[in-house]
Amino acid sequence: VPVHPLVKLFGTRLLAGVVILFFVSILVFAATQALPGDPARAILGNSATPEGLSALRRQLHLNEPAVNQYADWIWGVLHGDLGRSVGEQTREPVTEIIKPRIVNSALLMLMAGVVAIPLGLLLGALSGLKRDRTFDHAFSFSSLVLAALPEFVVAVMLIFILATGVFQVLPPVSLIDPNVSVLHQLNKLVLPALVLVLAVTPYVARMMRASVIEVLETDYVEMARLKGLNPNYVLYRHVLPNAIVPTISVIALQFAYLAGSVVVVESVFGYPGIGSGLAEAVTNRDLPTIQALTLLIGAFYVLLNLLADVVTIGISPRLRTSFDK
């Protein structure tokens, strides 16, 4: 059966992703093994008796060789069992702990993305079209400044401006009421989402600006203009679709990067997502939770890159047709 080259391409990419994730899992596991400190002691505290410690270590399989521990873990992961948290004496399943956090983080990233992507594309395109005019200079300067500022600095500044200092209109800390759906307390998401928007938009916009400028200088755009086509038609039919293509991969990379910045942003705002969950798990030496969350972030990264490839090929006429030959 002849396989469509596109399908084949994605098949190989997917396979590569799985292999990468396998290595990531080994790396994550090795890293958690290398963490100093002992989960049994972290659970039982300083007043723990030696007998209690060794019993708990046995119960947590901490005495077994690392290879066996890894095999047990990865076998569980493949069967959807991420193990039980060792951060709490109640030993809840890791899935129960991380599920609400994944939802919260996804919501936060979604909110940030929905604003940042169109905004970045729009600002970048405008800036590129108005190259070397006042707007372009103002944009270039401010986007550079924003891109250079670390997220926590932006966060602290926004908190001061919008929550505790100048205007006191938003809650400075995302104290999500656990008994109410996050959707009913969206005001608590605004500040962290805004920080992510400010972190991502400059990159997207700068990429879009560069690509708009590049496309504007191509022969086919010049040709279209010389033919006397309506400038708007040229813009929407030729310039923007072609300029967006290289921006797609930047957007995907930015989203992957977001998965990392949420760790910082969620910690600053105390937002209960995967980022703050990871930070807490590290402090508590909750190895199964650390492993699950890092693997999740890794998978997210791989998936986004794959998605970027698909979308890039899908919307770029040249690449798409090259597979039809």
Add this chain to the structure above:
Amino acid sequence: MTAAKGGLTRRELLKRAAVGTAIVAVPSVWVRESEAAGRSAVVTRGGSMSVGAIGGQKDILDPHAYYTRTAFVGVHQLFEGLIQRDHRFVPHDWLAEEVTYSGPSRLTIRVKPGIEFHNGKTLSADDVMFSVRRIIKLPGINANGYASVDLKRMRKLDDRTVRFELKRPDVSLPGKFASNLDFMVPVGFDPKNPVGTGPFKFVSMTSGKKMSFVKNPNYWRTGLPYLDSLDVVTLTDDTARVNALLGGQVQAIEAVPAANVPLLQARSGIQILESKTGQWQPVVMNTAKAPFTDVRVRQAMRLIVDRPQMVAQALAGHGRVANDIFSPFDPGYNHGLPQRQQDLEKAKSLLKAAGQSDLRVSLTTAQIYGGLIGQAQVFAQQAKAGGVTVNVQQLDPTAFWANWLTYTFAQDFWTTRDYLTTAGLGLAPGAPWPETHWQNPQWAKLYNQALRTVNTAKRNALIRECQKIEYDQGGYIIWGFQNFIDAYSSKFTGLRPDVAQPLGHFGFGEVRQV
């Protein structure tokens, strides 16, 4: 911004509070609790308050085994002890009506009549015996402070009276009942349904996030509490905690970083609650390991510290200078010892005599308590002036606790306790936290003698002698006592400075709207 602090608190708390504070007053002069609350004629009733505290993942509202500071705050709303210390550390009978010794090995406790648990049950001798048994038997918790209690010979004399026969003379025992891990629970207590006698009743809890309480309408201290409800919110990050107060999301927070005090003071609507305490963050010299086996080296290190500078720089002035001995609020505290001051010449000559002129040591530390790293750095600078190279070795908190008690030179923190309890935890033979590994037969003899001395004046004289020996030979460098700094909204009043615990000993039962 120390995320680590939150996760660590359960252990810190165990360490801080696993064994209670001993009261060393003559049992016959227990001060009667007479402070009836709600005396003032016009008070505002009602309202609610949210309190932000450092927390961790697992909140358990068990008064005998809590792990987070948030749970610690909650436990103080739900439960009470037989004896409670006031804000100046003076013990008062609380749920107990009478605490009597007949000789140093027999203790009789009678509880007040008509005190109701949140489930309507009346506090009785059975509950007292159940609670004591639970405290001692609870797995995973070190009940070291109760070593003298003979559970087999614990007797109920009548419905409100329990008699404890002790395995050995121990006059410090009533003090255990005043500690923060020794609250009374009803027979059959289950932490999932945390029922106590306190001013607030349990409503709900989401571990690591929030716990909610409502007013206990049948509270035995008539007229209290004033508030209708109270929430405790986990706010581990220092900045987030301060911001939540500034933004009005919470109305009270504990542990304000010293650097934020001016910011909060400048804001109208917020009041700072600063308390002088007996909290100490010693530099710990392991007397079982070279070079600190040599008393001359230990004394030299104590002379190298510039204590006023430590307080000024490391505590930003929010504290007091100390004298290498602990428990400043204990009536037995030795005020007669001259204040030790920096003396670099004497330190150098002591080091030279000990053959340690070019001493190099690693000071092991971790962010196990706010400001510890900064203290280590100031200390290292001062040591350099004395010719000692101190290399600050910072570990991750979990790693620090993993090998705790084995370090040659390290930092630690201790809360306000009385002398005999603190010594029993850190210095006495068989102590659970013997970080200095200091063994001094003469000291041990005096300490044991103090434990069996019922007469206060005589006991305090023994304590002073013990402290003199520590001052001359011990393994602790105790350079200062740190203040608590909390803050709360000016719309509320009623929190008073307390020497032992933040937020006025978590006294939200007495907080009311202005």
